[in-house]
Amino acid sequence: MDLGSxxxxxxxxxxxxxxGTQSFGGLDRGRALSEMDEELVVMVQPFFTPKLxxxxxxxxxxxxxxxxxxxxxxxxxxxxxxxxxSAKVMVYSxxxxxx
Amino acid sequence: xxxxxFRAPAPVARRMRGxxxxxxxxxxxxxxxxxxxxxxxxxxxxxxxxxSLGWIQDxxxxxxxxxxxxxxxIPAATLEQVRETLEAQVxxxxxxxxxLTMALAxxxxxxxxxxSVSGAAAAADGAQAAAAVVPQTGSTATFVALASADxxxxxxxxxxxxxxxxxxxxxxxxxxxxxxxxRQALTDVNYIRRVTFNVALVSQVNPTGLTLAExxxxxxxxxxxxLQAVTGFVDREGGSFYQEWSALFVMQGSQGERIFYYxxxxxxxVGAEEAAIPLSGKNPGGQSRVLLKGQxxxxxxxxxxxxxxxxxxxxxxxxxxxxx
Numbered sequence: 001m002d003l004g005s006x007x008x009x010x011x012x013x014x015x016x017x018x019x020g021t022q023s024f025g026g027l028d029r030g031r032a033l034s035e036m037d038e039e040l041v042v043m044v045q046p047f048f049t050p051k052l053x054x055x056x057x058x059x060x061x062x063x064x065x066x067x068x069x070x071x072x073x074x075x076x077x078x079x080x081x082x083x084x085x086s087a088k089v090m091v092y093s094x095x096x097x098x099x
Numbered sequence: 100x101x102x103x104x105f106r107a108p109a110p111v112a113r114r115m116r117g118x119x120x121x122x123x124x125x126x127x128x129x130x131x132x133x134x135x136x137x138x139x140x141x142x143x144x145x146x147x148x149x150x151s152l153g154w155i156q157d158x159x160x161x162x163x164x165x166x167x168x169x170x171x172x173i174p175a176a177t178l179e180q181v182r183e184t185l186e187a188q189v190x191x192x193x194x195x196x197x198x199l200t201m202a203l204a205x206x207x208x209x210x211x212x213x214x215s216v217s218g219a220a221a222a223a224d225g226a227q228a229a230a231a232v233v234p235q236t237g238s239t240a241t242f243v244a245l246a247s248a249d250x251x252x253x254x255x256x257x258x259x260x261x262x263x264x265x266x267x268x269x270x271x272x273x274x275x276x277x278x279x280x281x282r283q284a285l286t287d288v289n290y291i292r293r294v295t296f297n298v299a300l301v302s303q304v305n306p307t308g309l310t311l312a313e314x315x316x317x318x319x320x321x322x323x324x325x326l327q328a329v330t331g332f333v334d335r336e337g338g339s340f341y342q343e344w345s346a347l348f349v350m351q352g353s354q355g356e357r358i359f360y361y362x363x364x365x366x367x368x369v370g371a372e373e374a375a376i377p378l379s380g381k382n383p384g385g386q387s388r389v390l391l392k393g394q395x396x397x398x399x400x401x402x403x404x405x406x407x408x409x410x411x412x413x414x415x416x417x418x419x420x421x422x423x
Contacts, residue, residue, distance in 0.1 A: 092353070094108065096105065
């Protein structure tokens with residue numbers, strides 16, 4: 001199996017939003033969104049994960065890894081009390097035999 | 100148990116990491132890196148004595164060795180090739196400014212600006228320094244024991260340099276990293292502390308001494324070592340000293356494979372230079388990140404395996420289950 005010409009890529013968009021907390025009357029929504037940004041950066045590390053075949057039970061480990069780029073953050077969108085933002089991550093995978 | 104496998108594609112990597120180890124300049128002995136024994140190391144915790152230089156970018160290798168044909172016959176045709184000269188260059192940009200990265204990227208001595216005595220006459224590489232203090236027994240690589248009166252002279256967040264007095268030595272100065280080569284005896288008793296790589300940030304001060312945020316490169320203070328506060332660093336364009344180091348560059352592939360470039364001896368070959376990269380592509384005249392540019396000449400070592408003279412070892416540890 002030659003994987004060099006069998007790479008697939010897909011853009012993954014993660015949307016998240018917050019109104020802040022009631023105890024601060026929503027004034028902490030900026031801080032809350034920043035915390036969510038940081039959580040997302042932590043979530044995407046390391047930048048790879050083992051590729052699993054979920055058609056089997058339990059899922060079977062495949063030969064390669066799924067991997068991705070650093071997230072690209074979009075500008076903050078304000079809708080009434082709600083702050084939202086999305087992050088786009090390009091995810092790559094090699095197509096293995098039988099896929 | 101049978102293994103399954105795949106034909107490995109070209110490695111896909113995000114960035115490159117750089118690591119430093121000191122060369123013993125007097126004996127021209129580099130630090131070894133053995134990918135078979137050390138290749139799986141945690142990139143955040145390299146094996147001693149390697150020290151992380153952080154991320155680097157624009158890493159470029161340039162083989163400059165010249166070959167020449169041995170011609171024979173009429174008309175002449177190449178019978179053999181011979182290698183006439185050995186030369187290789189490496190260029191890169193450091194993504195952080197530290198004592199080490201600044202020193203490696205400059206073409207000459209890299210000096211510590213020792214805190215000066217009040218009212219001292221100005222000097223381009225630091226005025227007359229305040230008197231050094233003497234560490235007490237019980238000091239380690241991360242803790243400098245001091246008399247309480249001496250400890251009170253320092254504050255958390257300050258930088259210190261720790262090394263022995265200069266007493267007229269000539270040759271390479273500084274251990275384990277040589278910071279300068281002195282041809283004729285000097286008069287500055289603080290000269291070794293000006294060029295030493297034994298510097299660290301003070302994270303905590305208490306009456307018994309200073310806790311350091313990072314271990315000293317030379318380990319626990321040597322006998323006769325003294326301590327001085329450092330306000331910053333200075334290097335000069337010109338001079339005759341060349342920094343030399345053992346270098347290791349690592350690329351981690353997306354499938355877990357690793358590529359190592361091990362240069363036993365690298366010497367700086369140009370003066371200090373920076374590259375300004377705008378933070379926003381839409382505003383090239385705005386805030387810019389200033390990166391240290393380094394260009395290095397690889398010097399040869401003799402490989403004891405077969406006596407060949409070489410300048411770089413490229414090692415590749417394939418991904419699990421990849422065909423080789």
